[in-house]
Amino acid sequence: MGFKIATWNINSLKVRLPQVLDWLAQSQPNLLALQETKLIDADFPALDIANAGYQSVFAGQKTYNGVAILSQLPPNDIVTDLPGMNDPQRRVLGATIGNLRVLNLYIPNGQSVGSDKYIYKLAWLENLLSWLETELANHPRLVLLGDFNIAPEDRDVHDPVAWAGHVLCSAPERAAFQRLLGLGLRDAFRLFPQEAHSFSWWDYRAAAFRRNLGLRIDHILASPALAVDCIACWVDKAPRRLERPSDHAPVIAEFNTSDS
């Protein structure tokens, strides 16, 4: 038997909880990483999620950010910060689940190239890269997943000319993504043939989803020892079609269970 892991920026878990519960029931992932929960921990709907068969671990804050991992097996060795960053923003959640090290990330958006938030994003990525060297050394079977707020290549962008050099597509952001791949991580989505114009996020404005004007910024990266077991990866666009959707769709990766 294999297993499925997923990531979904749900842009408020309070609003989207019914959609998350429906999606869990239909898709039956072994693990779902959420970003932008926008809930303090005291308000996290752990009971509703437990009734759906999933344990929860979460690092929340009011109004902005917030990450959570829902899993069928218990999470251990939980981490909620990048080492060396004293950051009140809740964007990181690491846990060991079964024989898998899971790092759920809500990478900063960056707002616009050159802004303070963009500088923060690049510094954040530097800290992430340093941390990952240690994490990968300690955990051969590691998955890094979440909202990266980076479209790695032009084929991940509906209009690469219009987006050229802009935030989410700029050269320093893409270089940071390539350095993640340089650590041996594999972009699960690109391990397989995919339809052209495959995206994971569409702006709420200008009927972007209907016109498929999107970006692929939500990713599942697998360490070498895990990537060899990956058998599929896809975007599930169905939740983006619902009434009052998140602006992101879930991304799912499926793996064969390793013998070793």
Added chain:
DNA sequence: ATGGTGGCGCGGCCA
């Protein structure tokens, strides 16, 4: 059209 929509929370920030 230098805009547009959505969440939070009630004015303005963030995406």
